[in-house]
Amino acid sequence: MTALDEAPQRSATRFPPELTRRMVDRMRDGSLDTFPHAVAEPTSAFTDPVRFERERDVLFRHGAHVVGWAGELPGPNTFVTKEVAGVPVLITRDGHGELHAFLNACTHRGAQVAQGCGEARRFTCPYHAWVFDPIGDVVGQPEAWAFADIDRSTLGLRQLPLASIHGLLVVGLSDDVDPQAEFAAIADQLDSFGYDQHEVICTETFSLRANWKIIVDVNLEAYHVKFLHRESLNAFVMNHAVHDIFGRHARWVFPTFADASIVDLPEEEWPEPAPLTLVHMFFPSCVILETPVSSQMLRIYPGDRVGECTVELTEASIRPVQSEEERAARGLGAGFTGKILGGEDFPVAQQCQRGAESGLQQFVFGAIEPMLQHWHAAWRDAIAAPTDDVAVSITMAPVDSER
Template identity: 30%
Template structure:
């Protein structure tokens, strides 16, 4: 973690807050409305973004112990994550190399996986352990029939995988050091309190809402309040973004008290003040800090496209710095998480579904992103750029981002 970089960002937020200013994009940007509704483009995005780029597939605390596993489906690809005996995580194609049947479903803890179709057995590191009735089946090279492996990377208490076993794109290059800043949260030592999955609109329609504060006092007037802030400054690491309100005040953890950062030396600025706002990991993750159950917490929203252009689904992980100890703390943490479900499901996503239905009429040529909506502008620029880049261009894009970050 670079505290110096976090302090620099916070200093900028404090200065803008004190001056009642914010950073603007150069101009208003027009995005074709068809980018949300075109089914052919949607399929291309799934192929060139979600099945080609590294994806944050789980917080580390979802698989805390050796043997822990999780099976999931992403854009038609069955993925299996398994914590190894040495503490590392393996990512595999969840398909038996005999006939392609998934070898496991759901979550659990196991040292081996036995296919429910014919009984072939694999170790949780992907190696083929045994073929059922081997004399009858015939001789095979078991080493050549292990579960197919995907590139995987664990850092800052988060796990990434690339759903292309032949990908040459370094996940570290893709992140460009952004994971070093995310380590400021300390997720490596946190615990998974609860999780759930919500149905949403088109994935870009849904993700737009994570990238602006402009809508907060309007759409969320009944939950956050009509006097809630609506300005955000943006910080970028390639396609990954942080947005935070320009203000010299931060809320003291666990209370309604406001801390005036101008009254403290920068060395005294608390770590949670340095990570305020929303941190996004392109193309599908949002991380926002909250407080409930007597503990620091964060909601990690993991967004994936659905089966059709009008659908997406989001898994919300509520992770906490420490497990709540008392019944009262557990109740308080659930109340915080339930409140966040209402905000996203009944306000953000309900609005996004109505918006998408209207856009599908084809009666609007373009949608607008204002100078104060820089995050949405940058997001859509990266979606277009990466959707249309070939594999060679993709490697050069992120090698260049990595070089730029190192300078």
């Protein structure tokens, strides 16, 4: 659990200035961050049911997952519910401001004790009306005499590991997970993003016929933007990306405005916030697109089969909305992103899945797609894939990153 008043002082800028400097350097010389080689990934990574079951067990059931922002629980006695890799989760803030996470499953016979989000001092199960408080204790049982031989203190909601890392909510789906430790490598990088102030605007859910990793992959490179998104995003995005790796997590940054006027300005005249999009990649499958005014979170989870997944796209304002106009503007932003993902990225990702299932032997990740290389290595490392199933370098030639 973690307290309301733990929120640290935030620095004035949302995006680290050092990142903007590196990005502008890349814009000026027409290049981008690269890895030394192209590599190949066997398509079995996206089609093998044995690997898929191991991923579900190691990465998801025994992993730590970013599920939202502390700003979603803005005061005492507030709550949110989340679906996390098929597991119903309830997060509460109690009357003292402490956060708690629970399996959203009644300890009588498993029904979900809460739906949606809001304010509540009590959670009443819809089935037989057992009542729980925000710290998970049973505080009401109709016909309680019938359960008198079970110690009521053993019937509280099952607590799940939870950390609020500068307002980023991270949950473990089993007791052996330490969310704080899993995010220690990147925690210091998150203090300027104001996650404790975020207000969710809307969420859209997608059910897709593609392995969950292919859907993560579409967020990891801008190489495709001027082709797949030539009529949409291409007007806004330039592929002069820089990236940083923090343990298994990572971030990458690309310039957002194609007019590139920032390159002609001295640093003291750069606009604030900087004209860029920063993409946080939180292991194993959460992506946040950080824009100057919003955070767009993608939570990507395996489906029932290796070639299926679900995606939750959540749009948040980076601070509580002040007007209906502002809410409408954020809603439009969410609609724009949902349309591009749902109309352009996800359909082509499903095509890639068909290709993988049709006998293609490998996918190839270029030197200009360093995040893809990092993430596939991190996933393989985490599930300790056998050595005959690892990516291999397919070229040793120096790579020219000029565009």
